Amino acid sequence: MNHYEILGVLEGATPDEIKSAYKKLALKYHPDRNPGDPKAETEFIKVNEAYKILSDDGKKTVYDFTQRGQQTSSAYDFHSIKDIFEHNASAFRHASAKRAARSTQDIFQKESPGDDILIDLIISFEESISGCKKAVTARGPRPSVSCGACNGIGSRGRRIACNSCAGNGKVINANGTSVRNCPVCGGNGFVPLQRCTECGGNGKVVYIKDIIIQIPAGMSHDQQLRIAGQGSPGTPPGNLFVTIKVATNNMFWRDGLDVHTNKKISLKQAILGGSVVFVGINGSEVNMQVPPGTQPGDLIICEGIGVSGPLSKTSGNLVIHIEVVLPKVMTNRAKKLLEDLFSELSRGPQ
Numbered sequence: 001m002n003h004y005e006i007l008g009v010l011e012g013a014t015p016d017e018i019k020s021a022y023k024k025l026a027l028k029y030h031p032d033r034n035p036g037d038p039k040a041e042t043e044f045i046k047v048n049e050a051y052k053i054l055s056d057d058g059k060k061t062v063y064d065f066t067q068r069g070q071q072t073s074s075a076y077d078f079h080s081i082k083d084i085f086e087h088n089a090s091a092f093r094h095a096s097a098k099r100a101a102r103s104t105q106d107i108f109q110k111e112s113p114g115d116d117i118l119i120d121l122i123i124s125f126e127e128s129i130s131g132c133k134k135a136v137t138a139r140g141p142r143p144s145v146s147c148g149a150c151n152g153i154g155s156r157g158r159r160i161a162c163n164s165c166a167g168n169g170k171v172i173n174a175n176g177t178s179v180r181n182c183p184v185c186g187g188n189g190f191v192p193l194q195r196c197t198e199c200g201g202n203g204k205v206v207y208i209k210d211i212i213i214q215i216p217a218g219m220s221h222d223q224q225l226r227i228a229g230q231g232s233p234g235t236p237p238g239n240l241f242v243t244i245k246v247a248t249n250n251m252f253w254r255d256g257l258d259v260h261t262n263k264k265i266s267l268k269q270a271i272l273g274g275s276v277v278f279v280g281i282n283g284s285e286v287n288m289q290v291p292p293g294t295q296p297g298d299l300i301i302c303e304g305i306g307v308s309g310p311l312s313k314t315s316g317n318l319v320i321h322i323e324v325v326l327p328k329v330m331t332n333r334a335k336k337l338l339e340d341l342f343s344e345l346s347r348g349p350q
Contacts, residue, residue, distance in 0.1 A: 115207075115232040126281065131217035137208065145204060153203055154200075259281060265290055265324060296323060
């Protein structure tokens with residue numbers, strides 16, 4: 001005797017019919033009404049066990065599948081699975097009907113978090129110092145937004161019930177122990193009659209959007225910028241992460257907030273000192289004061305005209321590496337004057 005026979009109902013009984021039958025039998029065989037009656041106690045246990053199975057949609061589906069398998073010696077095929085679903089409890093049938101009645105938009109636009117998007121962006125050395133605006137393309141890592149060509153249904157025309165699950169959206173595994181979403185229709189119960197060429201019938205496409213972003217002044221190589229909410233749409237939307245790649249500059253290089261450069265001066269400037277003007281970062285004019293007796297390789301530091309970091313309230317320095325340019329060709333008179341100069345210098349202070 002199976003669980004339906006124990007409760008005295010047919011396989012197609014509704015949840016209310018099953019519940020009503022259970023209440024009557026539980027009351028009839030309750031131990032308080034039948035003290036010392038082992039037969040009534042046994043029936044009471046059977047009734048409770050039957051109701052526990054048939055009142056739970058998941059357990060009932062597995063039980064129905066198992067019962068059907070015991071009634072036939074043939075292998076499970078599509079038609080037997082379809083029959084099982086057709087005889088499931090009304091709660092399961094109502095769920096399928098509700099799923100079919102839902103709008104296409106409701107089916108494909110479920111609330112889920114958006115994807116984060118990661119991109120690299122190459123900027124010039126000058127742009128990294130002063131900041132800039134850049135146009136970037138945010139492209140999602142996977143199809144996650146509704147296809148505009150088919151409005152998210154995956155089909156250019158109407159949809160039909162999925163053959164694999166008979167339109168229920170659910171299938172039972174081979175050993176009849178669990179129920180899962182149909183792999184063909186993804187649990188929707190419907191498949192496209194003619195697949196959309198834009199999304200391949202998936203109903204979703206990769207999110208692509210052109211965005212103008214502001215790069216703060218002082219961004220360094222491999223530093224990451226986070227633009228909140230500019231990833232793939234969702235609840236909440238994802239974020240856009242931009243990794244900055246600073247192009248190499250032949251004249252300047254960075255060390256933290258300090259900017260370094262090489263500067264050539266003449267022998268006269270090295271010996272006597274003086275003011276040297278040259279073009280600095282971003283075309284700015286730098287007035288460098290060279291101390292008398294400056295040696296090749298000496299560093300001259302111009303404070304406060306380095307990088308203003310995006311996370312720092314202070315600015316770095318401009319560090320100038322001195323190169324002394326020596327004359328390659330000299331006249332005899334120039335040689336004589338240099339010899340007299342060096343002779344005088346060697347005497348030291350008098």
